Amino acid sequence: xxxxxxxxxxxxxxxxxxxxxxxxxxxxxxxxxxxxxxxxxxxxxxxxxxxxxxxxxxxxxxxxxxxxxxxxxxxxxxxxxxxxxxxxxxxxxxxxxxxxxxxxxxxxxxxxxxxxxxxxxxxxxxxxxxxxxxxxxxxxxxxxxxxxxxxxxxxxxxxxxxxxxxxxxxxx
Amino acid sequence: xxxxxxxxxxxxxxxxxxxxxxxxxxxxxxxxxxxxxxxxxxxxxxxxxxxxxxxxxxxxxxxxxxxxxxxxxxxxxxxxxxxxxxxxxxxxxxxxxxxxxxxxxxxxxxxxxxxxxxxxxxxxxxxxxxxxxxxxxxxx
Numbered sequence: 001x002x003x004x005x006x007x008x009x010x011x012x013x014x015x016x017x018x019x020x021x022x023x024x025x026x027x028x029x030x031x032x033x034x035x036x037x038x039x040x041x042x043x044x045x046x047x048x049x050x051x052x053x054x055x056x057x058x059x060x061x062x063x064x065x066x067x068x069x070x071x072x073x074x075x076x077x078x079x080x081x082x083x084x085x086x087x088x089x090x091x092x093x094x095x096x097x098x099x100x101x102x103x104x105x106x107x108x109x110x111x112x113x114x115x116x117x118x119x120x121x122x123x124x125x126x127x128x129x130x131x132x133x134x135x136x137x138x139x140x141x142x143x144x145x146x147x148x149x150x151x152x153x154x155x156x157x158x159x160x161x162x163x164x165x166x167x168x169x170x171x172x
Numbered sequence: 173x174x175x176x177x178x179x180x181x182x183x184x185x186x187x188x189x190x191x192x193x194x195x196x197x198x199x200x201x202x203x204x205x206x207x208x209x210x211x212x213x214x215x216x217x218x219x220x221x222x223x224x225x226x227x228x229x230x231x232x233x234x235x236x237x238x239x240x241x242x243x244x245x246x247x248x249x250x251x252x253x254x255x256x257x258x259x260x261x262x263x264x265x266x267x268x269x270x271x272x273x274x275x276x277x278x279x280x281x282x283x284x285x286x287x288x289x290x291x292x293x294x295x296x297x298x299x300x301x302x303x304x305x306x307x308x309x310x311x312x
Contacts, residue, residue, distance in 0.1 A: 005284070025213055031254040096223070122227055129252035131210035131224055 038127035042117035064137040069105035077152035085112035092116030200233040
């Protein structure tokens, strides 16, 4: 019986470390879930003279998608965002980009966004705790963040998490 | 008088401004030392050159310059990125295993060691006087 302790402890440690390996260290739980979406008033990407604030989306369930033309994973998830935008309004937040790069990027790859705001110095993205573009937030009718996805959305992420959550939030 | 005033303006004022700036830099650096960069997760914000780390150092410096305390800046960071940004996370239910785990393992190791040493000592064969004599002869 006593002899069992050591191998048991070792196996326990192996299981612990093994589980650790399957977790993604980049997926840090956001403290913003369940909190009001940080307020912003930013110029639009396409019309710098016009501003947009998150308040305009109150009453709607919507998705905020942080992207940049210099970010290859953003291009990778773009078809998924395009598909998603057919069922829920998606607002883009163009992160630390140049307008002369971002606008042709949209022209080239299609523009699924209801509109995109321009966060040239990334200050608003700091308020949203952005650290790995692309990032995607689901925000409810009252303006509360309900879900955050870090990194490119896969079709599974969109179908299994975002779409059902949007449905649920709309129903409630 | 005018000359000393000119001297004052020339040397003392700029150097005190520079001193204030370097003090601000020091405080920013000290704070950045204890915060994790989320882009390069095993580096502190002070070490990392990721663009986000540069932005966050700038943001922290601006807040300190506006009179925010270290504690307020730390809270600003935690509100956005969670306890994960702190190299010294606070002790609470979700971090208990993190703080106590190493001590629990150390204690378990100590208990195992003590038990093993005791068992070995108990198992040591008792030597008779004749055995001692024989051993002494062999060692001569």
